[in-house]
Amino acid sequence: RKEVEQDPGPFNVPEGATVAFNCTYSNSASQSFFWYRQDCRKEPKLLMSVYSSGNEDGRFTAQLNRASQYISLLIRDSKLSDSATYLCVVRTPGGYQKVTFGTGTKLQVIP
Amino acid sequence: DGGITQSPKYLFRKEGQNVTLSCEQNLNHDAMYWYRQDPGQGLRLIYYSQIVNDFQKGDIAEGYSVSREKKESFPLTVTSAQKNPTAFYLCASSMMGDPNEKLFFGSGTQLSVL
Numbered sequence: 001r002k003e004v005e006q007d008p009g010p011f012n013v014p015e016g017a018t019v020a021f022n023c024t025y026s027n028s029a030s031q032s033f034f035w036y037r038q039d040c041r042k043e044p045k046l047l048m049s050v051y052s053s054g055n056e057d058g059r060f061t062a063q064l065n066r067a068s069q070y071i072s073l074l075i076r077d078s079k080l081s082d083s084a085t086y087l088c089v090v091r092t093p094g095g096y097q098k099v100t101f102g103t104g105t106k107l108q109v110i111p
Numbered sequence: 112d113g114g115i116t117q118s119p120k121y122l123f124r125k126e127g128q129n130v131t132l133s134c135e136q137n138l139n140h141d142a143m144y145w146y147r148q149d150p151g152q153g154l155r156l157i158y159y160s161q162i163v164n165d166f167q168k169g170d171i172a173e174g175y176s177v178s179r180e181k182k183e184s185f186p187l188t189v190t191s192a193q194k195n196p197t198a199f200y201l202c203a204s205s206m207m208g209d210p211n212e213k214l215f216f217g218s219g220t221q222l223s224v225l
Contacts (some may be wrong), residue, residue: 008151044154044214046213046215076181100153101154104153105152
């Protein structure tokens with residue numbers, strides 16, 4: 001089983017739609033969780049951290065379920081500019097803080 | 112503006128040649144990392160460094176070498192021993208000590224083999 005798993009997509013959704021991505025992780029000791037956004041052939045950029053209580057940033061909502069070991073990202077009122085690949089990132093304590101990236105979920109918002 | 116600068120943006124390597132990718136940061140971050148990204152795959156860690164003059168192998172270090180002579184700089188050399196070097200290389204840095212420490216990335220170098 002991969003340490004961090006994501007549905008690769010692509011998710012093709014119309015403008016204004018609500019879309020949700022899930023990500024599962026295998027190590028129950030994982031401590032910190034993030035969603036990064038990556039545009040084609042560009043560097044990943046932090047979208048938001050994911051907190052135990054769930055958190056929201058404008059149209060974006062992140063949730064963490066430690067019991068089931070998954071995190072989710074919800075995007076409301078999708079914009080064309082949301083088209084990108086969304087990377088789930090998990091940090092686990094270790095000799096150094098081990099960071100594991102998911103393979104990413106591709107989102108295409110269609111006019 | 113603080114940030115991470117990678118150069119060059121595109122790099123071509125001939126067979127048997129060593130090439131070096133540059134990574135410089137002015138964020139005063141302690142930790143620096145090199146990742147490789149192949150199409151359809153997640154980022155994979157090549158090397159990381161938590162302090163000057165010290166670095167550790169990541170998951171796919173074979174065929175690569177690094178140095179950390181200055182806090183700001185963490186160059187990556189792709190040696191001739193790396194048989195499949197074509198990939199997108201990303202340098203990152205972070206401030207250590209915070210369990211929620213975030214990674215900041217450079218803009219990447221696309222390496223291709225001639």
